[in-house]
Amino acid sequence: DAMVIQNPRYQVTQFGKPVTLSCSQTLNHNVMYWYQQKSSQAPKLLFHYYDKDFNNEADTPDNFQSRRPNTSFCFLDIRSPGLGDAAMYLCATSTRLAGLASTDTQYFGPGTRLTVL
Amino acid sequence: AQKITQTQPGMFVQEKEAVTLDCTYDTSDPSYGLFWYKQPSSGEMIFLIYQGSYDQQNATEGRYSLNFQKARKSANLVISASQLGDSAMYFCAMSTYGNKLVFGAGTILRVKS
Numbered sequence A: 001d002a003m004v005i006q007n008p009r010y011q012v013t014q015f016g017k018p019v020t021l022s023c024s025q026t027l028n029h030n031v032m033y034w035y036q037q038k039s040s041q042a043p044k045l046l047f048h049y050y051d052k053d054f055n056n057e058a059d060t061p062d063n064f065q066s067r068r069p070n071t072s073f074c075f076l077d078i079r080s081p082g083l084g085d086a087a088m089y090l091c092a093t094s095t096r097l098a099g100l101a102s103t104d105t106q107y108f109g110p111g112t113r114l115t116v117l
Numbered sequence B: 001a002q003k004i005t006q007t008q009p010g011m012f013v014q015e016k017e018a019v020t021l022d023c024t025y026d027t028s029d030p031s032y033g034l035f036w037y038k039q040p041s042s043g044e045m046i047f048l049i050y051q052g053s054y055d056q057q058n059a060t061e062g063r064y065s066l067n068f069q070k071a072r073k074s075a076n077l078v079i080s081a082s083q084l085g086d087s088a089m090y091f092c093a094m095s096t097y098g099n100k101l102v103f104g105a106g107t108i109l110r111v112k113s
Helices: none
Strands: A002-009 A010-015 A019-025 A031-037 A044-050 A053-056 A064-067 A071-079 A086-094 A112-114 B003-005 B010-014 B020-021 B024-026 B034-037 B044-050 B064-069 B075-078 B088-094 B107-112
Touching: A002 A071, A002 A086, A002 B088, A010 A019, A019 A031, A019 B107, A031 A071, A044 A064, A071 A086, B003 B088, B010 B020, B024 B075, B034 B064, B034 B075, B044 B064, B044 B075, B075 B088
Parallel strands: A010 A112, B010 B107
Antiparallel strands: A002 A019, A019 A071, A031 A044, A031 A086, A044 A053, A064 A071, A086 A112, B003 B024, B020 B075, B034 B044, B034 B088, B064 B075, B088 B107
């Protein structure tokens, strides 16, 4: 089945130790998003790629970086994780950036739950 | 600015009964999309249903229907014949051009047997 895959599902890292989260998709969607979701809160958009064009949200800390080497894969790099970065990280994809049709729906992966010790 | 309001932090429903989850929105854009997602305890965000601002009819997907009242800026989700597997967090979200989803705070639904 076409889908959005995230690896690993659970990641434990140490304070200050760089970590990379992975997202892949078989939907051939143009847009890939990364969200951070803390406990009992709504997801918060960190950034997105439209093809190779990167768009960072204004309030996303510099500690968070992203790479999209090809259409299928997108990575989230946290350069120096702090305790406040412990959260669920959700990857999502969509065909285009206009959310005005059902075909623009964002489809999410299962998420990676990050623990920072 | 766009805003989504979900006023019910938590809801209970008896198995096999219907339940309505409330969602109101605010936007000055004439074109927008409204989405409902389900998030079980496992964490995955599951797309349920979509309603476009120009759609004349309310959206339906199986047991899910969206009660869209444009003048009142509400987009309530109705789940019919609730099942134990419906227990989850439910998020209402809105997008305008640019497809940035604005989420509500969510409603936790618990289905009782």
